[in-house]
Amino acid sequence: MVDSNASSGSPEETQNPNPDGNEPSESDLTLDALTRKVQESLSLGKKHKFWETQPVGQFKDVGDSNLPEGPIEPPTPLSEVKQEPYNLPNLYEWVTCDMDSEETCNEVYILLTNNYVEDDDSMFRFNYSKEFLRWALRPPGYFRSWHIGVRVKSSKKLVAFITGVPARIRVRDDIVTMAEVNFLCVHKKLRSKRLAPVMIKEVTRRVHLENMWQAAYTAGVVLPTPISTCQYWHRSLNPKKLIDVGFSRLGARMTMSRTIKLYKLPESAVTPGFRKMELHDVPAVTRLLKTYLSQFAVAPDFDENDVEHWLLPKEDVVDSYLVESPETHEITDFSSFYTLPSSILGNQNYSILKAAYSYYNVATSTPLLQLMNDALIMAKQKDYDVFNALDVMQNESFLKELKFGPGDGKLHYYLYNYRIKQALKPSELGLVLL
Numbered sequence: 001m002v003d004s005n006a007s008s009g010s011p012e013e014t015q016n017p018n019p020d021g022n023e024p025s026e027s028d029l030t031l032d033a034l035t036r037k038v039q040e041s042l043s044l045g046k047k048h049k050f051w052e053t054q055p056v057g058q059f060k061d062v063g064d065s066n067l068p069e070g071p072i073e074p075p076t077p078l079s080e081v082k083q084e085p086y087n088l089p090n091l092y093e094w095v096t097c098d099m100d101s102e103e104t105c106n107e108v109y110i111l112l113t114n115n116y117v118e119d120d121d122s123m124f125r126f127n128y129s130k131e132f133l134r135w136a137l138r139p140p141g142y143f144r145s146w147h148i149g150v151r152v153k154s155s156k157k158l159v160a161f162i163t164g165v166p167a168r169i170r171v172r173d174d175i176v177t178m179a180e181v182n183f184l185c186v187h188k189k190l191r192s193k194r195l196a197p198v199m200i201k202e203v204t205r206r207v208h209l210e211n212m213w214q215a216a217y218t219a220g221v222v223l224p225t226p227i228s229t230c231q232y233w234h235r236s237l238n239p240k241k242l243i244d245v246g247f248s249r250l251g252a253r254m255t256m257s258r259t260i261k262l263y264k265l266p267e268s269a270v271t272p273g274f275r276k277m278e279l280h281d282v283p284a285v286t287r288l289l290k291t292y293l294s295q296f297a298v299a300p301d302f303d304e305n306d307v308e309h310w311l312l313p314k315e316d317v318v319d320s321y322l323v324e325s326p327e328t329h330e331i332t333d334f335s336s337f338y339t340l341p342s343s344i345l346g347n348q349n350y351s352i353l354k355a356a357y358s359y360y361n362v363a364t365s366t367p368l369l370q371l372m373n374d375a376l377i378m379a380k381q382k383d384y385d386v387f388n389a390l391d392v393m394q395n396e397s398f399l400k401e402l403k404f405g406p407g408d409g410k411l412h413y414y415l416y417n418y419r420i421k422q423a424l425k426p427s428e429l430g431l432v433l434l
């Protein structure tokens with residue numbers, strides 16, 4: 001059974017719905033697992049030799065209300081930013097990965113497919129597609145120099161990777177240009193050799209060279225110090241497969257046919273005017289999102305270019321739908337999800353779990369519950385096996401009712417060089433990282 005603390009929100013973190021009634025029930029494992037982790041990190045005095053040296057909230061400062069919100073360190077003059085890359089062990093060399101190159105993109109894809117985030121039981125591993133990686137890594141204003149690889153000098157084999165992309169993130173009233181750091185990966189054979197801190201320092205250096213001094217990232221592991229801790233919820237679309245591959249369990253007193261019936265959805269969306277987003281919708285969607293995201297403590301500051309990049313539908317990468325009022329033609333509601341399959345490890349019958357991840361949703365006229373149900377219907381229509389959502393934004397309001405079940409892993413959100421006085425509730429977060 002799946003039980004883990006994978007990163008970046010894998011479905012792999014799940015203990016899926018437990019439908020012994022009509023509603024999935026809360027998993028106790030969740031709290032236990034979290035308590036264990038926090039104890040490991042705090043009470044048992046786990047040292048973070050690297051993170052203790054970084055400008056991030058430190059555990060010892062938690063609850064210290066004298067420390068101000070905002071940047072922890074001021075920017076250094078650009079002339080003082082180290083000009084040369086950090087030293088790597090002698091056998092390895094830095095490379096900048098050109099994601100436009102089919103060959104490089106393929107190498108990155110293979111490294112991640114074989115070595116990226118897994119659940120604790122090694123049943124599932126994220127399988128980001130090449131198209132997804134290109135999308136995730138080339139938003140407006142991206143820097144190729146922030147797509148960093150490590151190769152073995154002799155063979156040129158790619159063995160580690162880390163990336164940043166620029167983003168404007170609003171933290172309360174401040175809009176901060178930051179790096180969103182993601183896809184940190186070290187080949188399984190090179191683990192625990194302190195390569196990750198060097199990679200993080202190198203991406204930091206390259207971000208500094210662009211005169212940016214803050215970053216946002218998520219991880220399944222507890223590090224100093226989360227600004228918020230969220231939970232993944234999972235909505236079965238193909239319960240039989242999910243049970244067959246060990247993603248979820250048949251609930252007590254449930255038969256397979258009752259379970260299939262429980263998760264059945266209508267064939268097509270029910271909201272009048274519900275349709276796929278198109279290019280000409282970008283201005284209206286941007287307005288809708290701007291207004292909606294302004295209520296959260298931390299959220300992206302999207303302009304039209306960002307919306308076109310991040311939210312215009314791209315097959316098997318990102319899906320976006322909206323509601324256009326049949327009478328006024330006004331765009332009143334919006335819903336989106338991205339596609340992140342996982343490899344199913346060591347199963348005779350299945351090799352891929354097709355998962356949709358809730359992205360940004362705005363409901364102003366249609367009830368959010370109905371809008372999300374239509375999103376589930378679209379995902380089912382497109383043959384996804386599961387629909388995942390974090391408890392961020394207003395998601396809590398529909399999760400239980402739409403038969404999502406809580407996963408048993410957590411996703412921690414972090415800011416680098418930006419202090420938040422008090423941890424945020426997931427519902428105060430308006431940010432979804434990939």
Ligand SMILES: CCCCCCCCCCCCCC(=O)SCCNC(=O)CCNC(=O)[C@H](O)C(C)(C)COP(=O)(O)OP(=O)(O)OC[C@H]1O[C@@H](n2cnc3c(N)ncnc32)[C@H](O)[C@@H]1OP(=O)(O)O
Nearest residue numbers: 048049050051183184185186191192193194195196213215
């Ligand atoms: C201004 C700009 C700033 C830009 C930078 C902002 C910060 C960005 C931060 C990165 C955001 C990434 C967001 C994502 O991509 S989250 C996804 C992370 N990737 C995976 O989980 C894939 C599978 N795992 C691996 O590839 C390796 O286990 C990794 C590479 C994760 C660690 O390699 P390894 O297992 O061989 O360990 P080590 O001996 O080299 O190093 C051990 C040190 O590394 C710290 N560690 C372990 N995992 C993480 C983690 N997920 N975030 C940050 N730090 C992490 C750990 O606490 C310890 O430090 P300390 O506890 O002793 O202090």
